[in-house]
Amino acid sequence: MTDRDRIVVIGGGHNGLVCAAFLARAGREVIVLEAAAQVGGAAVTREFTKGFRASGCAHLSYLLDAGIARDLKLASHGLKWARTGLKTVALASAGDHLVLDGGKLESGTLSESDRAALAAYHAQMLRFARVLAKQHNRQPPRLGGGGRSDFMGAAKLGLDIRLLGRDSMREFLRIAGINIYDVLEEKFESPLLQGALALDAVLGANLGPRSNNSILALLHRLSGQSNGNNGFSLPEGGMGAIGEAMAAAARAAGATIRTGSPVARITLEGDVVSGVELENGEKIAARTVVSNADPARTLLSLLGARHLETGFVHRVRHIRMKGMAAKLHLALDALPAFARLPAELAGERLLISPDLVYLEHAFDHAKYGQCSPEPALEITIPSVHDKTLAPAGKHVLSAIVQYAPHDPRASGDGPRRELLEHTLGVLERHAPGLRRQIVGSELLLPADIERVFRITGGHWHHGELALDQMMMVRPVPGAAQYAMPVTGLFLCGAGCHPGGGVMGAAGRNAANAVLATERAA
Amino acid sequence: MSIKDEMNRKEHFRKAVWETPFHPRTSALNSVNEWHRWKDYTTADVFFDTALEYAAIRNACAVFDLTPMTKHLITGPDALAFLNRLVTRDVAKIKPGRVGYCVWCDDNGQVIDDGTVFHLREGVFRLCSQERQLDWLSRSAHGFDVKIVEDTHEVAALALQGPTSCAVLKAIGCAGAEMMKPFDIRYFPFAGSELMVSRTGFTGDLGYELWIDPPRALELWDALFDKGENHGIRPMGTHALEVARIEAGFIAAQVDFHCANQAIMLDRSRSPFELDLGRLVDFSKPNFNGRRALLEEKKKGSRFRFVRLDVEGNKPARSAYIYDKDKNVVGTVTSAEWSPSAKANIAYASMHMPWGRPDDELWAEIYYQRELKWSRVMARCRVVEGVFWDPPRRRATPAADF
Numbered sequence: 001m002t003d004r005d006r007i008v009v010i011g012g013g014h015n016g017l018v019c020a021a022f023l024a025r026a027g028r029e030v031i032v033l034e035a036a037a038q039v040g041g042a043a044v045t046r047e048f049t050k051g052f053r054a055s056g057c058a059h060l061s062y063l064l065d066a067g068i069a070r071d072l073k074l075a076s077h078g079l080k081w082a083r084t085g086l087k088t089v090a091l092a093s094a095g096d097h098l099v100l101d102g103g104k105l106e107s108g109t110l111s112e113s114d115r116a117a118l119a120a121y122h123a124q125m126l127r128f129a130r131v132l133a134k135q136h137n138r139q140p141p142r143l144g145g146g147g148r149s150d151f152m153g154a155a156k157l158g159l160d161i162r163l164l165g166r167d168s169m170r171e172f173l174r175i176a177g178i179n180i181y182d183v184l185e186e187k188f189e190s191p192l193l194q195g196a197l198a199l200d201a202v203l204g205a206n207l208g209p210r211s212n213n214s215i216l217a218l219l220h221r222l223s224g225q226s227n228g229n230n231g232f233s234l235p236e237g238g239m240g241a242i243g244e245a246m247a248a249a250a251r252a253a254g255a256t257i258r259t260g261s262p263v264a265r266i267t268l269e270g271d272v273v274s275g276v277e278l279e280n281g282e283k284i285a286a287r288t289v290v291s292n293a294d295p296a297r298t299l300l301s302l303l304g305a306r307h308l309e310t311g312f313v314h315r316v317r318h319i320r321m322k323g324m325a326a327k328l329h330l331a332l333d334a335l336p337a338f339a340r341l342p343a344e345l346a347g348e349r350l351l352i353s354p355d356l357v358y359l360e361h362a363f364d365h366a367k368y369g370q371c372s373p374e375p376a377l378e379i380t381i382p383s384v385h386d387k388t389l390a391p392a393g394k395h396v397l398s399a400i401v402q403y404a405p406h407d408p409r410a411s412g413d414g415p416r417r418e419l420l421e422h423t424l425g426v427l428e429r430h431a432p433g434l435r436r437q438i439v440g441s442e443l444l445l446p447a448d449i450e451r452v453f454r455i456t457g458g459h460w461h462h463g464e465l466a467l468d469q470m471m472m473v474r475p476v477p478g479a480a481q482y483a484m485p486v487t488g489l490f491l492c493g494a495g496c497h498p499g500g501g502v503m504g505a506a507g508r509n510a511a512n513a514v515l516a517t518e519r520a521a
Numbered sequence: 522m523s524i525k526d527e528m529n530r531k532e533h534f535r536k537a538v539w540e541t542p543f544h545p546r547t548s549a550l551n552s553v554n555e556w557h558r559w560k561d562y563t564t565a566d567v568f569f570d571t572a573l574e575y576a577a578i579r580n581a582c583a584v585f586d587l588t589p590m591t592k593h594l595i596t597g598p599d600a601l602a603f604l605n606r607l608v609t610r611d612v613a614k615i616k617p618g619r620v621g622y623c624v625w626c627d628d629n630g631q632v633i634d635d636g637t638v639f640h641l642r643e644g645v646f647r648l649c650s651q652e653r654q655l656d657w658l659s660r661s662a663h664g665f666d667v668k669i670v671e672d673t674h675e676v677a678a679l680a681l682q683g684p685t686s687c688a689v690l691k692a693i694g695c696a697g698a699e700m701m702k703p704f705d706i707r708y709f710p711f712a713g714s715e716l717m718v719s720r721t722g723f724t725g726d727l728g729y730e731l732w733i734d735p736p737r738a739l740e741l742w743d744a745l746f747d748k749g750e751n752h753g754i755r756p757m758g759t760h761a762l763e764v765a766r767i768e769a770g771f772i773a774a775q776v777d778f779h780c781a782n783q784a785i786m787l788d789r790s791r792s793p794f795e796l797d798l799g800r801l802v803d804f805s806k807p808n809f810n811g812r813r814a815l816l817e818e819k820k821k822g823s824r825f826r827f828v829r830l831d832v833e834g835n836k837p838a839r840s841a842y843i844y845d846k847d848k849n850v851v852g853t854v855t856s857a858e859w860s861p862s863a864k865a866n867i868a869y870a871s872m873h874m875p876w877g878r879p880d881d882e883l884w885a886e887i888y889y890q891r892e893l894k895w896s897r898v899m900a901r902c903r904v905v906e907g908v909f910w911d912p913p914r915r916r917a918t919p920a921a922d923f
């Protein structure tokens with residue numbers, strides 16, 4: 001094997017690690033170059049206040065592909081669960097919370113018809129989500145590809161939709177293009193239930209409940225539950241534990257992983273990849289470069305527009321990839337007391353999204369460059385289940401805060417202070433006294449996420465997951481098969497099919513694409 | 522000045538179509554008052570008689586107002602790199618003071634437009650195009666340190682074409698113009714300003730294009746017509762130029778090919794190979810728009826073939842279908858004229874592969890009207906190698922005095 005036979009993976013996010021592990025298992029010499037000091041990318045466990053650790057961006061595991069976890073033996077590489085199957089609590093400021101376990105109401109007040117509708121809705125959404133889940137481990141068909149595998153790919157997708165049965169298929173096609181607001185209005189009476197269910201459709205997306213594509217975003221989120229996953233779960237040691245286990249699996253298969261090694265550029269010889277150059281000037285030759293960085297960063301900064309064609313560059317530049325989710329981490333000296341919520345439920349998944357209009361209003365502000373004055377929240381207090389995150393008796397609260405614009409109209413630290421203030425206000429309303437328990441805090445706006453995690457736009461999925469940016473047109477038409485137009489360059493991150501969330505499917509599909517390309521050569 | 526400022530200055534909202542800086546003279550000479558719109562400007566179809574104007578191109582010299590042609594000034598450290606990614610040929614080979622004909626493609630290797638790159642001075646380029654290209658050029662500029670200005674209205678331009686053109690140039694003070702080789706650029710002092718002369722044109726004859734500041738435009742025109750009188754100089758309109766263009770073998774955007782970025786149907790656009798412009802495609806460049814698709818086309822074969830036809834009879838085969846001997850449609854004529862110089866009925870056609878081989882038996886279906894009655898003839902066509910009109914004086918340097 002020569003230097004040139006090497007495969008370099010840029011980025012040790014979970015997808016980069018999965019990709020590296022599968023390539024190493026196939027006998028390739030693989031080097032992962034991660035810019036940050038630790039692996040895991042947007043799913044890492046970081047100390048944000050002395051003695052307190054929280055999961056950087058991703059804080060719940062619900063999409064991790066069970067097949068990948070099994071193939072890579074993540075359990076034997078150290079992955080343990082602090083808690084699986086978290087319930088969802090829709091917090092009501094008046095205290096009449098709804099506690100949900102999937103489609104079942106465990107406690108709280110809902111009308112008879114809402115209860116029945118909830119069960120039916122949950123079952124139906126899962127059925128639809130399964131259609132998406134089935135595509136996760138397939139390379140999307142090539143548009144106009146005309147090849148046998150392209151035809152089969154398209155045919156399988158059509159078949160999966162058809163197999164829903166006539167009525168379900170009609171319903172799937174009806175709602176896929178509309179929005180969660182209309183669907184929930186149609187099915188439910190309880191504003192609190194509507195608000196909570198809608199939050200799952202817009203988390204991480206640049207969408208309000210009335211935006212189209214929100215149904216697809218929801219189905220993507222639910223797709224994990226049909227991938228043999230344990231629902232909303234917390235790894236022991238935070239989300240970083242998943243990446244650590246993947247890194248261990250990759251190393252065991254022979255891959256080299258170097259952290260603190262930011263790549264400055266992808267080098268070419270003619271129009272073929274020849275390797276990478278690190279920011280410190282070091283050059284590493286490689287026949288194949290697989291990038292876990294987002295598509296815009298990979299293609300426009302690391303490779304450079306001039307090595308690509310105008311139309312392709314134009315499409316990449318216009319991928320919608322501005323994040324709207326902020327991330328809050330609080331170090332607390334005691335377990336917060338949510339009004340009328342039994343203490344044993346404080347460790348479940350807590351949602352603050354009291355109704356559809358509240359959520360839409362929260363979005364409206366961000367749409368016009370302001371942070372939501374009344375943000376919606378998805379809260380976890382993982383320290384309830386995992387003693388490794390905070391000193392004994394103390395806690396960490398991790399919350400996804402929606403919405404925060406990527407380019408706030410105000411500059412400087414203003415928007416961050418403002419959103420922190422708003423968020424703490426909302427939290428205090430539900431958990432009086434919480435402010436006094438805070439011993440440290442961190443709020444990451446999308447621009448901070450962009451900087452810290454090197455995700456252009458700071459978007460959850462490295463690019464909006466929407467009808468025009470998914471499957472065979474993700475990240476852009478003509479590049480949905482992981483291979484980029486430049487020979488030897490591949491993408492393997494959330495920006496590719498099937499999208500973001502800690503899943504691993506993009507990484508594995510990309511590894512398969514690399515191996516298939518080698519075989520074809 | 523930006524296009525917007527220019528539009529505002531010219532009060533485009535009051536007057537949609539402008540007059541070129543030569544209009545005071547061209548309008549005085551246009552005895553038949555026939556005009557049409559060419560982009561932002563009104564332009565003469567004919568001044569007196571197309572045949573006489575054509576005869577001037579081939580036997581003396583004729584002047585054509587080129588001002589409306591879309592022009593862009595491309596500067597900045599990456600100007601060359603930008604152009605090389607844009608067009609299919611190697612612009613590095615167009616040295617300062619030289620001009621090159623080129624085409625540019627979309628990602629699918631389909632021709633967006635053709636035009637000329639003028640390497641005005643080291644690192645400073647002018648790109649002239651048939652269609653407006655600022656949108657595509659600006660899009661293509663992402664990632665390059667380059668400045669692109671459409672300067673169509675800042676440059677007045679004339680084509681001076683025909684055997685006596687060099688003599689006229691020398692007479693207006695362009696000493697040494699005869700030493701210019703085809704595609705050379707030279708600068709001459711003129712009326713306290715600078716006159717740029719390029720040995721280029723659209724007629725396939727000895728000829729030049731003259732580029733000057735608009736305020737000096739009339740002085741240039743007057744000098745040409747003053748000194749040119751004894752050399753048979755005449756103004757020409759687009760009709761005469763069109764005959765010369767087809768004789769000379771030049772294709773025209775929107776006539777012989779549909780610009781790829783305006784094509785909706787997949788089979789409406791053409792690649793450079795399908796326009797017989799393969800010589801302009803340089804695969805030794807590592808990247809340019811359309812490269813991958815064109816390599817693929819090289820491997821798989823083209824869909825169309827561009828041919829020049831000699832058509833039986835004397836009725837121009839405009840827009841005619843071309844048939845094989847079994848009466849299947851195998852191509853379409855894109856341009857056709859009676860060629861006075863070649864004494865032939867000439868045409869360009871886009872043929873479906875594999876048609877258009879030298880020995881193919883081809884027939885053009887020509888419709889014509891006589892006294893309001895339509896008739897049809899089927900005319901035998903012969904595929905011609907090379908162009909219809911290519912006199913040695915087109916290339917001879919030094920240019921002879923005629």
Ligand SMILES: Cc1cc2nc3c(=O)[nH]c(=O)nc-3n(C[C@H](O)[C@H](O)[C@H](O)COP(=O)(O)OP(=O)(O)OC[C@H]3O[C@@H](n4cnc5c(N)ncnc54)[C@H](O)[C@@H]3O)c2cc1C
Nearest residue numbers: 011013014015035041042058059060263493494500501502
């Ligand atoms: C606020 C927020 C909350 C989220 N919450 C959840 C959640 O609860 N559950 C869930 O499943 N998902 C969640 N997500 C989504 C999830 O975190 C991401 O989709 C996922 O982590 C993406 O993984 P990845 O491996 O594709 O890319 P990343 O994790 O982004 O990894 C890319 C890696 O590439 C590295 N890199 C980039 N450029 C270079 C370079 N030039 N040189 C070297 N290395 C480079 C980066 O440092 C990074 O480590 C959340 C996202 C956000 C933003």
